[in-house]
Amino acid sequence: MSMADSIIIFDFETTGLSPDMGDRIIEIGAVRIEKGHIVDQFQALMNPGSRISSFIEDYTGITNAMLRDADSCSNVMYRFADFISNSNMVAHNASFDKRFLDSELQNIGRSYSGEITCSLLASRRLLPSAPDYKLGTLVKFLCIENSGSFHRALYDAEMTAKVWVAMLSTVREHYSLANIPFSLIQKINKTPKKSVSKLLARMGNISL
DNA sequence: TGCCAGGCCCTCTTTAGGGCCTT
Numbered sequence: 241m242s243m244a245d246s247i248i249i250f251d252f253e254t255t256g257l258s259p260d261m262g263d264r265i266i267e268i269g270a271v272r273i274e275k276g277h278i279v280d281q282f283q284a285l286m287n288p289g290s291r292i293s294s295f296i297e298d299y300t301g302i303t304n305a306m307l308r309d310a311d312s313c314s315n316v317m318y319r320f321a322d323f324i325s326n327s328n329m330v331a332h333n334a335s336f337d338k339r340f341l342d343s344e345l346q347n348i349g350r351s352y353s354g355e356i357t358c359s360l361l362a363s364r365r366l367l368p369s370a371p372d373y374k375l376g377t378l379v380k381f382l383c384i385e386n387s388g389s390f391h392r393a394l395y396d397a398e399m400t401a402k403v404w405v406a407m408l409s410t411v412r413e414h415y416s417l418a419n420i421p422f423s424l425i426q427k428i429n430k431t432p433k434k435s436v437s438k439l440l441a442r443m444g445n446i447s448l
Numbered sequence: 449t450g451c452c453a454g455g456c457c458c459t460c461t462t463t464a465g466g467g468c469c470t471t
Contacts (some may be wrong), residue, residue, distance in 0.1 A: 257453050262450090334470090335470085336454080358456095360456090
């Protein structure tokens, strides 16, 4: 199994929207998928060092009481840096999670060598008939079994992984592609939306 | 103390504005 076949899908719950404004991660959830199956997972709460707002308590179900006893950000981030190692990664609206990942890893002097791509950008290009591109909507749109427990990190990472696998499977069938490597999604995400179907048809050698 | 994001994408665009998506 080469690393190219292994991808980590991750999600963070945070104290707010911007690490530049002092927001921190409070929960990490991640799964590793190989050949379309989840083979490993990572979940941890982490104590951001200050109280979280009632909005975040309500939004995530993570309470100040739960975080009081949680491990420190630095301890959890060390373990997560080991988990992601040199893997390629996916997140839903990855620019959001990447800012937090980079910020927290910088705090502990760690880094990563894999690349990160975005399931939100990919789904806008590959599922043009979806009603919208919220994670929960894509789960329903792709008929993925779910309990509705969104906004916890591991659950959202699992759902993102299942959206990722189902979306790629749908596109593979539609365009008669043998496989869709991570690098092709990176290329698709840099391609203007209106040019994506031509790109895929050319790769699948079929006429539109 | 109180302030509070940022990148993508569309369009009535590019000398801009606003909705979407993430917490």
